[in-house]
Amino acid sequence: MYDRTALIELIKQRALRFGDFTLASGKKASFYLDCRQITLHSLGARLVAAGMLDLMAHDFPSAVGGMALGADPITAAIITLADIRQQELKGFIVRKEAKQHGTGRMVEGPVEPGDRVVIVEDVVTTGGSSLRAIEHCEEFGLEVIGVLAVVDRMEGGAEAFAAQGYQLRTLLTVADLGIQPATV
Numbered sequence: 001m002y003d004r005t006a007l008i009e010l011i012k013q014r015a016l017r018f019g020d021f022t023l024a025s026g027k028k029a030s031f032y033l034d035c036r037q038i039t040l041h042s043l044g045a046r047l048v049a050a051g052m053l054d055l056m057a058h059d060f061p062s063a064v065g066g067m068a069l070g071a072d073p074i075t076a077a078i079i080t081l082a083d084i085r086q087q088e089l090k091g092f093i094v095r096k097e098a099k100q101h102g103t104g105r106m107v108e109g110p111v112e113p114g115d116r117v118v119i120v121e122d123v124v125t126t127g128g129s130s131l132r133a134i135e136h137c138e139e140f141g142l143e144v145i146g147v148l149a150v151v152d153r154m155e156g157g158a159e160a161f162a163a164q165g166y167q168l169r170t171l172l173t174v175a176d177l178g179i180q181p182a183t184v
Helices: 004-014 042-059 071-084 128-140 157-163
Strands: 016-022 028-033 063-067 090-094 116-124 143-152 168-173
Touching: 004 016, 004 042, 004 143, 004 168, 042 071, 042 143, 042 168, 063 071, 063 128, 071 090, 071 116, 090 128, 116 128, 128 143, 128 157, 143 157, 157 168
Parallel strands: 063 090, 063 116, 116 143, 143 168
Antiparallel strands: 016 028
């Protein structure tokens, strides 16, 4: 069962750091959310998976996945909890670059062209990482029906997805963590 309050507390205790940081987007920030500290923790993984399964309940996809490495533990947690709930769901990984051996695929896992998928992400700032994942998924032939994230930093990601025709849904925003969002 998803417990929003427990997730907020876990993030505050384990994932939220204050200081001077440079984000993956290149932006400078006064705080950093290392959600791997949550998604690679047994309680955090369960809470994130339960919350994301709840968000997908009205339009359940055939698969979930996203850009390696941040999406990998989220994907694993979601597909595991889905099975416990007797819901069939596949997972996939989008590589940052194609491997030079084997099939050379950018999208790995038991997905097939035509599958309806949701992109998962730990923290969204500008949306760049997930937009790249979407591009690779669509090139592979997957139908991306949305994006889910643990936390939205509220710095333009939702608007970037909307501009491309995708809806971002999140378990939390930085405002839920008591942080004033930066101006975009």
